Amino acid sequence: MNGARSTSPRRAARPAAPFVLAATALLLGTLFAGPGRARDRAPLPARAGLDIARAAAQAWSPDAALIYLENDEPLDDSGAATRWGYLFYSGSLDQARIYSVSDGRIRVAENLEMKFEAPPLGAQWIDSGPALAAAQRDLGGAFCRAHSGRLSTMLLMRGAFQDEHPDDATWTLIYTAPDAPSLFVMVDAADGRVRRSWRG
Numbered sequence: 001m002n003g004a005r006s007t008s009p010r011r012a013a014r015p016a017a018p019f020v021l022a023a024t025a026l027l028l029g030t031l032f033a034g035p036g037r038a039r040d041r042a043p044l045p046a047r048a049g050l051d052i053a054r055a056a057a058q059a060w061s062p063d064a065a066l067i068y069l070e071n072d073e074p075l076d077d078s079g080a081a082t083r084w085g086y087l088f089y090s091g092s093l094d095q096a097r098i099y100s101v102s103d104g105r106i107r108v109a110e111n112l113e114m115k116f117e118a119p120p121l122g123a124q125w126i127d128s129g130p131a132l133a134a135a136q137r138d139l140g141g142a143f144c145r146a147h148s149g150r151l152s153t154m155l156l157m158r159g160a161f162q163d164e165h166p167d168d169a170t171w172t173l174i175y176t177a178p179d180a181p182s183l184f185v186m187v188d189a190a191d192g193r194v195r196r197s198w199r200g
Helices: 017-030 046-060 129-147
Strands: 064-073 086-090 095-102 105-112 150-158 169-177 180-188 194-200
Touching: 017 095, 046 064, 046 086, 046 105, 064 105, 086 129, 129 169, 129 194
Parallel strands: none
Antiparallel strands: 064 086, 064 150, 086 095, 095 105, 150 169, 169 180, 180 194
16 A cells, blocks of 8 residues: 555544555555465455454554454455455554464564554444445446456455545455456445445
């Protein structure tokens, strides 16, 4: 996510623009990706690695809170990936730390040097599978069929869309295609409704 601007809890009502989301996904994806990209591990939904990442984060800082997550490896048709990245923020340390998890193990754990403050994600959010199903029903499936597209990124955070509930958690799904602008689909992480989509 090169060039991403920081988002603080006080500014959460000012959502990230599409290019910021794409840049953030690129940067964190690069940071999360590390050696040992195994192709023989079973893909899992986003929540699968959350407990181990949270335990490590709270050992790092007791007030660490999850603020962002994203796939670190390619997604399958069910919204599962062999590796997921989890970003935590500690207010007491004023520091963010990333954990990349696959196969029940932390593969990467390191502090994020850029400022990336965001409101903490609550405990109640739909997993990556239902989020993908909602996006596919709405626009994603049609985009893939029309443009030979594919889902490249799923990310979860708060304050990332502009409507009457700017502080809600949303999944952002980014579809890419060789002959068309990317499609962004934002899915409400509480009820699975598609809230917004755009091309860019």
